[in-house]
Structure formats: C-alpha cells, structure tokens
Amino acid sequence: MKVINVHVDGLEAAVKDGFYDWIAQHDADIVCVQNLKAKEYQLSDDVLYPEGYNAYFIDAEPDNYAGVAVITKAMPKAIMIGMAFEACDRYGRYIQADFDEVSVGSVMFPIEDEHNSLEDKFAFQQQFIEHLQKTKRKRREFIFAGFFGVAHKSIDLSDWKAHQGESGFLPEEQAFMDQVTGPLEFVDAFREANFGENQFTWYADEESARRNQNGWRLDYQICTPNLRQYVVDAKIDRERLWGGQHAATIIEYEFD
Numbered sequence: 001m002k003v004i005n006v007h008v009d010g011l012e013a014a015v016k017d018g019f020y021d022w023i024a025q026h027d028a029d030i031v032c033v034q035n036l037k038a039k040e041y042q043l044s045d046d047v048l049y050p051e052g053y054n055a056y057f058i059d060a061e062p063d064n065y066a067g068v069a070v071i072t073k074a075m076p077k078a079i080m081i082g083m084a085f086e087a088c089d090r091y092g093r094y095i096q097a098d099f100d101e102v103s104v105g106s107v108m109f110p111i112e113d114e115h116n117s118l119e120d121k122f123a124f125q126q127q128f129i130e131h132l133q134k135t136k137r138k139r140r141e142f143i144f145a146g147f148f149g150v151a152h153k154s155i156d157l158s159d160w161k162a163h164q165g166e167s168g169f170l171p172e173e174q175a176f177m178d179q180v181t182g183p184l185e186f187v188d189a190f191r192e193a194n195f196g197e198n199q200f201t202w203y204a205d206e207e208s209a210r211r212n213q214n215g216w217r218l219d220y221q222i223c224t225p226n227l228r229q230y231v232v233d234a235k236i237d238r239e240r241l242w243g244g245q246h247a248a249t250i251i252e253y254e255f256d
Contacts, residue, residue: 001253003104005032005145005219007201009243011069012038012047020050022240026250029073030097032106032145035243036067058082060092062115067092068106068146074099085127087120098140101255102227107146112167121149121167125176132184135224143189145221145249152177152188155197156217168216180222189221189251193234201236201247209238209247219249230254 004026008014011033023031031053039059040048048055053071058081060066070079076097082089087110096105110116110124135142150173154160163169180186190199200215208214223231233252241247 001029001102001255002027002250003030003032003143003145003221003253004028004248004250005034005106005147005221006242006248007034007108007147007219007246009035009246010037011035012043014242015044015047015050017242019242020046020053023050023071024052026237028071028250030104031071032104033069033071034106034108034147036069036092037064038067039063056095056097058092058095061090065091065115066108068095068108070095070097070104070106072097072104080105083127083131085131087116087124087127091115093124102141102143104143104145107144107148109147109149111149118167122172122176125173129176129179129184132180132186136184141224141227143221143223143227144186147218148177148220149218150174150177151216151218152181152220156199158198158200158213158215168218185225186222187225187228187231189223189227189231189253190217190234190249192228192231193251199236200238201249203238203241203245203247206241206244209241212238219246221249221251227253 040057055071056079057069078098080096083094093108151157151169198212201219202216203209204214230253232254238247
C-alpha cells in the first residue's frame with residue numbers, strides 16, 4: 001500500500017499542473033492532500049472526479065484557505081470528517097478514510113497567519129494529542145498523514161542552529177513531537193525506512209530544492225506502532241514541487 005501526503009497550496013492549480021497524472025504515475029493507493037484553498041462546490045469536475053480514484057474533501061469556513069482531501073484507489077468503508085474540536089473542524093483540517101484494517105487521515109496543522117496565532121498552533125497540538133489518546137483505545141491501525149508544520153529534530157531542517165527560536169522549530173513544538181513518538185508510542189513512519197540527512201518537504205524556493213538546501217521536513221506520516229514492521233520504503237519527491245515550495249512524502253507499507 002503506497003500512501004502519499006502533500007501540501008499542494010491550491011488543488012485546482014495543482015491539478016491543472018498535472019497533479020492527478022503525477023499520482024497515477026506513482027501508482028498511489030491513498031493520497032492525503034492539504035491546503036485545497038477552495039470549497040468543494042468551487043472545484044471543477046476534473047478535480048472532483050480523478051480518473052481511477054475516489055476523492056473526498058472537507059472545506060474551511062474562510063474563503064481561499066486550508067481544507068484537506070483524501071484520494072483513494074479502493075472505495076473506503078467509511079469517511080469521517082473532523083476531530084470534534086472547533087480549531088480543526090471550522091478550518092477543514094481533517095478527513096479520514098476507513099478501510100478493513102487501517103484508517104488513513106489527512107491532516108493539516110495551523111501555522112501563524114491571519115486566522116491563527118502561535119498560541120492557537122500550540123492549542124491545536126495539544127488537542128491532537130488528546131485525539132491520539134482516544135485513537136489508542138480503538139482496535140484498528142491508523143496513519144495520520146499531512147502537514148504538521150514542525151521540524152522534529154535537527155536533522156529535519158537545514159542549518160538548524162540558525163533557526164532556533166523560530167516557529168516550526170521551537171522547544172514546545174519539538175516537545176509535542178517527542179510526546180507523539182515517545183509516551184504515545186506513535187511512529188514517524190518515514191524514519192523507519194529513511195535515515196538520510198537533507199530529507200525536506202518544504203523549500204524556500206525551487207532553486208533551493210534543486211540544490212537540496214534551505215529546506216525543512218514539515219510533513220509526516222504518523223502511524224500506530226503495529227504498522228512499524230510494515231514500512232518498507234520512504235522517500236520525498238523534490239523533483240516536483242507543488243505551489244513552488246512543497247514536496248510530497250511517499251511511503252510504502254507491505255500490506256494491501
């Protein structure tokens with residue numbers, strides 16, 4: 001099962017730029033998309049109905065802002081929208097596809113912008129932890145794939161010393177990721193199969209991507225511990241940037 005997550009910075013524009021062809025070329029089973037920048041009714045039929053796939057969307061209340069999607073080759077058993085807290089659901093930050101053995105959620109954490117402060121970002125992280133705690137009580141496997149807006153460790157960004165004290169690499173944010181992958185026992189699936197340096201999903205510009213510098217790994221697939229053994233390959237496709245800055249994370253799990 002190949003799971004891709006990518007921040008597209010506008011889905012309509014990405015599709016016009018060949019996003020669905022790119023998905024097909026990678027033979028993706030599930031694609032978690034972040035930052036649609038459109039409401040579902042505003043999307044064209046070419047976006048709503050990708051050939052060979054089923055697409056599901058959740059909107060943000062503000063126009064031209066946030067929103068996520070999950071695109072699946074197999075028909076899900078169910079689709080769940082939101083996490084039952086306002087900061088998530090009002091801004092269209094979570095949608096989940098349930099299959100026989102695993103649920104895959106597309107998630108987009110807030111950053112500091114016109115709608116969210118740094119304190120809002122911290123609050124969302126805490127509420128996400130509470131959601132993970134509830135998830136652990138369910139008898140199924142989960143993958144949470146998307147834009148977390150945090151570089152967990154120094155290996156996850158270039159020139160980390162220069163970025164200490166910046167949003168995205170604050171001690172509080174590192175502590176959040178430490179809690180997710182520590183006491184909560186969830187797994188950073190990418191690092192189960194890829195231990196390399198300079199593995200980034202966001203770049204300052206396309207030239208930085210070509211040189212593989214000035215980058216951060218801000219996008220993750222966080223899975224339940226039983227899935228650790230099934231992660232067989234993990235890579236970032238920096239040859240194709242979406243929105244001029246965002247690279248996709250591609251992880252293969254050895255089960256159907």
